[in-house]
Amino acid sequence: MRILLVEDEPDLAGTLSRTLEEAHFAVDVAPDGDEGLFRAREIDYGAIVLDVMLPGRDGWAVLEALRRDGRVTPVLLLTARDAVSDRVRGLNLGADDYLTKPFAVEELVARLRALERRAAGQPTPEVTVRDVRIDVAGRRVFRAGREVDLTGREFAILALLAHRRGRVVSRTTIAGQIYDDRSEVISNAIDVHVAALRRKLGAGLIETRRGLGYLIDA
Amino acid sequence: MRDSLRARLLLWYSAILALVIVSFAAAAGYLVWRARVATLDAELAARADALAAALEPATAGTFDFAPPPAPPGTPIDHVVWTADGTLIDQTDPSLAPPLPAAPGPRTRAGRREVAVRTTSGAWILTGRSLAPVRAELLSLAGTFALVGGAALALSLVGGWWWVGRALAPIDRISRTARSMRDGDFSARIPVEHVETELGQVASALNDAFDRLHETLERQRRFAADASHELRTPLTTLSTELQWARARDRSPDDYRRSLDTCARASARMEGVVLKLLALARAEAGADDDRRQPVRLDQIVRAAAGQVERLAAGQQVALDVQTEFVEVTGDPDRLLEAVGNVVLNAVQYTRSGGRVDVAVAREGPEAIVRVRDTGPGIAPADLPRVFDPFVRADPARSRAAGGSGLGLAVTRAILQRHGGRISGESALGRGTTMTMRIPATARTR
Numbered sequence: 086m087r088i089l090l091v092e093d094e095p096d097l098a099g100t101l102s103r104t105l106e107e108a109h110f111a112v113d114v115a116p117d118g119d120e121g122l123f124r125a126r127e128i129d130y131g132a133i134v135l136d137v138m139l140p141g142r143d144g145w146a147v148l149e150a151l152r153r154d155g156r157v158t159p160v161l162l163l164t165a166r167d168a169v170s171d172r173v174r175g176l177n178l179g180a181d182d183y184l185t186k187p188f189a190v191e192e193l194v195a196r197l198r199a200l201e202r203r204a205a206g207q208p209t210p211e212v213t214v215r216d217v218r219i220d221v222a223g224r225r226v227f228r229a230g231r232e233v234d235l236t237g238r239e240f241a242i243l244a245l246l247a248h249r250r251g252r253v254v255s256r257t258t259i260a261g262q263i264y265d266d267r268s269e270v271i272s273n274a275i276d277v278h279v280a281a282l283r284r285k286l287g288a289g290l291i292e293t294r295r296g297l298g299y300l301i302d303a
Numbered sequence: 304m305r306d307s308l309r310a311r312l313l314l315w316y317s318a319i320l321a322l323v324i325v326s327f328a329a330a331a332g333y334l335v336w337r338a339r340v341a342t343l344d345a346e347l348a349a350r351a352d353a354l355a356a357a358l359e360p361a362t363a364g365t366f367d368f369a370p371p372p373a374p375p376g377t378p379i380d381h382v383v384w385t386a387d388g389t390l391i392d393q394t395d396p397s398l399a400p401p402l403p404a405a406p407g408p409r410t411r412a413g414r415r416e417v418a419v420r421t422t423s424g425a426w427i428l429t430g431r432s433l434a435p436v437r438a439e440l441l442s443l444a445g446t447f448a449l450v451g452g453a454a455l456a457l458s459l460v461g462g463w464w465w466v467g468r469a470l471a472p473i474d475r476i477s478r479t480a481r482s483m484r485d486g487d488f489s490a491r492i493p494v495e496h497v498e499t500e501l502g503q504v505a506s507a508l509n510d511a512f513d514r515l516h517e518t519l520e521r522q523r524r525f526a527a528d529a530s531h532e533l534r535t536p537l538t539t540l541s542t543e544l545q546w547a548r549a550r551d552r553s554p555d556d557y558r559r560s561l562d563t564c565a566r567a568s569a570r571m572e573g574v575v576l577k578l579l580a581l582a583r584a585e586a587g588a589d590d591d592r593r594q595p596v597r598l599d600q601i602v603r604a605a606a607g608q609v610e611r612l613a614a615g616q617q618v619a620l621d622v623q624t625e626f627v628e629v630t631g632d633p634d635r636l637l638e639a640v641g642n643v644v645l646n647a648v649q650y651t652r653s654g655g656r657v658d659v660a661v662a663r664e665g666p667e668a669i670v671r672v673r674d675t676g677p678g679i680a681p682a683d684l685p686r687v688f689d690p691f692v693r694a695d696p697a698r699s700r701a702a703g704g705s706g707l708g709l710a711v712t713r714a715i716l717q718r719h720g721g722r723i724s725g726e727s728a729l730g731r732g733t734t735m736t737m738r739i740p741a742t743a744r745t746r
Binding site for chain 1: 527530531534535536537538539541542543545546549563566567
């Protein structure tokens, strides 16, 4: 899943994005509210991690502007205050979740995954397609009860297709969700990942719709 | 509480009113009684005189007493005795009065009587029942009771309403105070009639509430800001440590991690130290360390602390001093001046300049710090002395600023009876002026 991290403190932004990347998220960083809003409007992120206290346009304003645009991208607020009024304000403005600094990174990761599942209308952390069982929270995949070893990108593509079962997902969407804007994307990289997935999980799982994209049948 | 006040006011007020009504009724009754009795006495005396006149010739010769007829409509009884006490005439035997001891009026058995002794020594007693006068007084008392009772009742009802109305602001005041207690600090007492005493109390209380609210808000903002300033580096620290420990990293990664952690902890340290300084300056526990201080030397020392930084940033630093002495704590004063000079150097781009001057102007020592930095917007200028307000957050943070320097300076100067003010033009620079009362010494 590709996420946008809006955080003005460069050290915190750096350490968070490194941590989230190791948790297999694609992370873009915006150092202030204006750029955050610009990016959130341009790119269809899986989730936005939004610091409330930002120079210029603050987190509240970014959130308000996004929701006014009709964007439903899940937003997780990072606040440094634990006042109830702040949290209520955030949720009322359309935030989906919040964390109070300081927080444990595992919690941030777990909440982002929960947002991802909820956005896909998939509240359980497990998806089963035929003989393949995907444990989204644990990031493990089993085929006929035996664990299959996948790379981060492969897992991301599999999870994305599983979340959108029965719907065709275009290569552009896949690329948009699994790469951040610093990645150099080789043109047929996604095809290579899909081929690897088919090899590991069986050829019939992922179907190709020529000119449209890929699909896991419901 | 309020109802008891209302009841007590009303009780006193009604008791006084009742007393007034009763005394008035008693006085009126007494006067009427006295007037009626006096009239009666005159009538009885006149009748007795008439009887005496009728009796006189009889005593001389024959004993033929023919009493003159009584005036009509006035049932006056009479009794006549001879000088030796023989009863010779009485109108109503059932009365049977004793022989009077002395002449004059008296009241006996519900009757008014007047005794007269004639020149020949005969006794004449005229008398009349007091019942009509009593009845008149009773009816008067009845009227007083009725009218007075009605007046009292009216004043009770009216007083209850009026006192309630007059005390209603107390209700509003206590209601407002209760909602303040329950945490609604924006509650205010509705004030309609400021000219009444309670209206003045209410507006005075409202003013106090305003001040309290403002102070609380400032405290709350301060706490929130302070927690933000500490929580962000704390989060950086914990996230970075967790990242570094998640798996084996390259030496470069470890080095970078440690750098990040060092920066985060330095920031927390800076904030904590400045918070302590602020608390110390505001508590003002350093009165016993007051001594004559050469402010010019303090300014030189403050400038000396930033000399290398200024040189590194290629900012020209110029210091002009003359002898000025103030009374204070030299360490605190150095901190106060140092914060301002450091700010000036940090915000000035390379090629710019910072001028620091200390001089005596009348009774005050003045320190001016002028920079050619980016300046502060007029709207932000009054706020830069508040804690955690930064004119340029990104730059300040990059320079390691805690956002507390000017707040600490202001607090220290206030402890020394001084103050700080700023002038600024965007794009041209800022001048901060500190004023502290100087001692009389000039050399």
